[in-house]
Amino acid sequence: MNWYEIRNIESIDSPGLVVYKERVQQNIESVLKMRNASLLRPHVKTNKIAEVSKMMLDAGITKYKCATIAEAEMLGTINAPDVLIAYQPTPVKAKRIMVLIQKYPSTHFSCLIDDAGNAENISNVFAAGNICVDVYIDVNDGMNRTGIKPQNAFQLFEECENLSGIKIIGLHVYDGHIRDTDVEERKQKTDAAFNDVAELVEKIELSASRKLNIVAGGSPTFPVHAQRRDVECSPGTFVFWDYGYKTILPDEPFEYAALVITRVISIIDEHTICVDLGHKSIAAENAIEKRVHFLNAENIQFSGQSEEHLVLKVEEASRYKVGDVLYGVPYHICPTVALYERAVVVEKNEAVDEWKVVARDRKINV
Secondary structure (H helix, E strand, O other): OOOOOOOOHHHOOOOEEEEEHHHHHHHHHHHHHHOOHHHEOOEOOOOOOHHHHHHHHHOOOOEEEEOOHHHHHHHHHOOOOEEEEOOOOOHHHHHHHHHHHHHOOOOEEEEEEOOHHHHHHHHHHHHHOOOOEEEEEEEOOOOOOOOEOHHHHHHHHHHHOOOOOEEEEEEEEOOOOOOOOOHHHHHHHHHHHHHHHHHHHHHHHHHHOOOOEEEEOOOOOHHHHOOOOOEEEOOOHHHOOOHHHHHHOOOOOOOOOEEEEEEEEEEEEOOEEEEOOOHHHOOOOOOHHHOEEEOOOOOOEEEEEOOOOEEEEOOOHHHOOOOOEEEEEEOOHHHHHOOOOEEEEEEOOEEEEEEEOHHHOOOOOO
């Protein structure tokens, strides 16, 4: 039996998300071999599942990163000690963060800033609640999505240093644009992008007379930042991994731990079949041929996809029958997980439980 096959597969409806618990544990152990737990801050946007986050907590990982209030609340419910909301909140979201702080006192929550005007608005929200929230300056070192350029970040620090509702405790640097397959090229680009950040850290620490926390990187640059002293690394995808990263990052030691299962629902002609893996069941931002890789079917061509259907060209459709199961590795696991309300838990090739993908919701309680 292949590692991914499930003995009682007939008990699982499709399309479905399945999580292989032993492989999640294996990936957690692998990440701990690359970085001390005290300098790990994994992103939970990939898993969105309290039980998976609890597995990391039980392994000694106490710091986390997230993108949404729901993900932050999920971590609060398991008493995660330290949670960075890697997002600059608008004043509306800042009010929700304030409620999180009040509702989950065992968890230390922080967030990002990259704009002086918005930082003042956030400060006013927290000052009105007699709270001072810790914040990280979000530094744009080339991703060009959020963050302030390193050359402008010191001025932002000076403008925000005396705001009563916030306290700057560190810098956050996400370099998701660096994804080279060649390890040395990836390292060179990561180091070059980080040079300006290192200079900024030195300048701010000298001015403020205090140490800053540095949170850097994602899954692609994790092996590079893991070699730095006093830098917290924030890989996210590692816990489940996916076909996209396996293809472009073959040097990283993680294994697929979550799959989608789909069933043949129609035999169209001698070379065409249809399965129930539509846009609603697999991340669809990539070209159709880069959405899923099937582990138990070869020489497949992707013909078309709609909301509920995926049409496949095969060598011999007679090899398939309605109800046959295909096991698929998503090219992009993070948004795929968010499409499912629950994940079937697999141990020793048996479906043994279900975990709620609780943080796929925009709101849990707060």
